[in-house]
Amino acid sequence: MTSFSIIGTGNMARAIAGVVSAGGADVQVLAHGDLAAVAPIDGVRIEAHGTALSGDIVVLAVPYGAIDDIVATYGGQLAGKTVVDITNPVDFATFDSLAVPAGSSAAAEIATKLPASSILKAFNTNFAATLATKSVDSLTTTVLVAGDDADAKTALVAAVEAGGVRAIDAGSLKRAIELEAVGFLQLTLAAGEKTSWTSGFALAR
Incomplete structure (x- = not known):
């Protein structure tokens, strides 16, 4: 059984937990704030910040600005694990x-901080609403996954698809630059009320 530790309890964390738990994965969610203020998630255990990571796949469902704190708290435990970066490093x-060097990406920056982990970029082109409903209009929600570890990508794609969402291998970790550009565009369109926060990304077969 695939096991996940999801760091964060916001809408994206909850939506991702819902998808992978629906596919049969064991899911641990770790609060990055006050545990007492976190609403329950059906079928998922929620634990305090700093609790030991139990998942083989760790999802960083926190803002990009929180990454250094995550590395400081969990860095040693992340060695040997698959780490999924969902952030869009927007300069708010x-x-x-984007608040990363030109020609780089949040995922690439995280990879330099966690050299013993397998870094994947995924979920950053999705809004929580379309992960929760698993659809964008009449199409199945599509998650794009980039990374250099083929086995790690295969495991994440399988877990997402088992949960009823489409997932596609988008290539090497270098593709995180393009994925973050797409994510940034979607955020600016939604913030500018050109699209809604229930819009999303999907591919027609």
Whole structure:
């Protein structure tokens, strides 16, 4: 059985937990704030920040600005695990650029901080609503997964598809640059009320 530790308890964390738990995965959710303020998630155990990670796949469902704290708290435990970065590193001071060096990505920056982990980029082109409903209009929600570890990608794709959502191998970790550009575009469109927060990304077969 695939096991997940999801760090964060926001809408994306809850939606991802719902998808992978529906596919039969064992899921641990770790609060990145006050555990007492976190609403329950059906069929998922929620534990305090700093609790030992039990999952083989660890999802960083936190803002990009929280990554350094996550690395400081869990860095040693993340060695040897698959780490899934879902962040869109938006510069919220301007909402007009990404807060990573040109030619890099949040996933690449995380990979330098966690050299003993297998880093994947996924879920950043999805809004929580379309993961929860598993559809974008009449299409099945599509999760794009990028990374350099083929076995790690295969395991994540299988877990997502078992939960009723489509998943596609989008190539190497270098493709995180393009995925983050797509995620950024979707955020700016929704924030500008050109699309809704219930819109999303899907591919027609």
